[in-house]
Amino acid sequence: MSREEASSSGAGSGSGGAAIQYDYSSNISKHERSANHNKPPMFNGDPEMFSWWKTKMYSHIIGMDGELWDILKEGVSNLRLDEEGVSLDRKAHTTEQKKLYKKHHMIRGILVAALPHKEYLKMSDKSTTKAMFTSLCSNYEGNKKVREAKATMLVHQYELFRMKEDESIETMCSRF
Secondary structure, three states: OOHHHHHHHOOOOOOOOOOOOOOHHHHOOHHHHHHHHHOOOOOOOOHHHHHHHHHHHHHHHHHHOHHHHHHHHHOOOOOOEOOOOOEOOHHHOOHHHHHHHHHHHHHHHHHHHOOOHHHHHHHOOOOOHHHHHHHHHHHHHOOHHHHHHHHHHHHHHHHHOOOOOOOOHHHHHHHO
16 A cells, blocks of 8 residues: 555554655655755844854764864964965874864865855965964954943943834734
8 A cells, every 4th residue: 555545544643543744855865855954044144144044064073073062162273384274294293193184174174065165265264274263253242342332332222212103012022
């Protein structure tokens, strides 16, 4: 019996009622599911979406290899890299340094693949993935002074918030 026949006859419902079955994976091939799973989340350049993208990126990277996130956040200080992230002494690396260098470029590739070209151009002069990511975070999250200024501004807006004369309570609440 086919899946369509089973769902129309109620087979598989166990209680005699009609069971509607749907194979959600049937619309995408196994290759497409695998390819989509491996693609990093794309950042569209919208500052309001950065925090959400960063959270998705964290989950994506940790899901691949937790060490990659550490390289992104802490950097690769024991490798000498030129301005394009290429090792100045790759042939002299120890086995551990070769592994670190490879992972550095793996995470760099993931980060570059997740960015639109115009965002990449803003940080293409950075030699390490850490420097690229720090630059991106500074641009969209700001440094400590910028965050404090934003918080102060929001508190000020909150303190000045009032109901308009011709406005209903529901309208005011949705505006708030």
